[in-house]
Amino acid sequence: MAEAQPSATGTAARRAELRERLLAAGRAAIEAGGLHSLKARDLAAAVGCAVGAIYTVFADLDDMILGIGAGTLAQLERALEPQQAPQQAREEPVEELSRLARGYLDFARAHERLWRALFEHRLGGRAVPAWFLEDQNRLFTLIEAPLARLLPHEPAAARARLARTLFSAVHGVVSLGLEEKLAPTPAETLDAELDRLVRAVSAGLGAQSPGSCAGASSS
Amino acid sequence: MAEAQPSATGTAARRAELRERLLAAGRAAIEAGGLHSLKARDLAAAVGCAVGAIYTVFADLDDMILGIGAGTLAQLERALEPQQAPQQAREEPVEELSRLARGYLDFARAHERLWRALFEHRLGGRAVPAWFLEDQNRLFTLIEAPLARLLPHEPAAARARLARTLFSAVHGVVSLGLEEKLAPTPAETLDAELDRLVRAVSAGLGAQSPGSCAGASSS
């Protein structure tokens, strides 16, 4: 049982390091040319190993793409989380929702190909790993917090559904807005449209719930 | 000049018929197994021609996918258009927007793989054909009509942008709602969430524009 050795040159450690280097090379490949330019031979050449070595740390390339996606999700979460120091944001839930949407748009712009790979990737029949779903749910939780303040009388389950719906709507606007297949939207226009949508939904949701009449006037 | 002959067995007519049969076979392949199961050899076998014949009517498979997409867009347009007989829908723009969103969801459900192929397909650097963009714009026009009644004081250009944004939002909810990568939403829940979103946005937009206070109360 030599595995107790925490030495840096253990067999398991070498595999872990190879895994990380492959993930980095894969991220670089996707950033450079999109998901479809992820090639096993290129990866092997980039990290200086044999093609077969890839399959000692990943079941196949799909598995590797999932691993890259996990990293992207973590990065996205970090980009959306931190802004909790100034407590003024806590006052207006709408402002926080708007900030989250804007953060999502900025992230997608900054890492478009990596971000797109999260959704382009179709897994062929296999079930999604549980940890991947959990990573997604953490994102929805970020939305649920301001939503809870916006709709305090809403049941928690309904709010969870609503958080997903809201995310999906924002994702749609960002996804098609950055798409080149539709005539592409100018940057500031997209910013404004996304913000308008978020504020409209927020106002509309507030009006739906109790008798309140969308009290938060703009500016 | 034998081309003036409208005979059914002209050379050009044969090519046109081959094109149609290939498109039909391609649609069938996508419906059976998704975009990635569109194989040149399978197509050739299905229509009983040589693989090379495919490239006499399409530049490559991407070109063919674009052709299939055109058919899907036309089908989608037909599915969303017709409901103009009863004039009661003309009264409430919100109801028409809701109907359009629901129609989009139903279409996506009924032809999920064909519909997904519209967006999954990345064209490698080539520009989108103009007719494809026009087909898309016709869809947005369907949204602009009720929007014009909902926001009569909005400039036309802003309404056009808004129509795109609205479509994108609905598309996002449908796309991620039907996705299996997120824990899939039950059918009725998705129906309800989409409807809730559309009504919330409509109410919120109405509240943004003039001083009106989302007058259309539900039920």
Next chain:
DNA sequence: AAACGACTTGAACGCCGTTCAGTCCGTGCT
């Protein structure tokens, strides 16, 4: 020193989209 087993390798396999030299056949001229 010898034998073993775990790890790594890269040539080979099957499948893919795409091409193009060769073949075939409808057509128009003599």
Next chain:
DNA sequence: AGCACGGACTGAACGGCGTTCAAGTCGTTT
């Protein structure tokens, strides 16, 4: 009628892909 021509069609072949696995390598144990 015979003939030569040119475009339409064929399918074997090409380069490239993800994935596999017999063979080789090397550290460890006996």
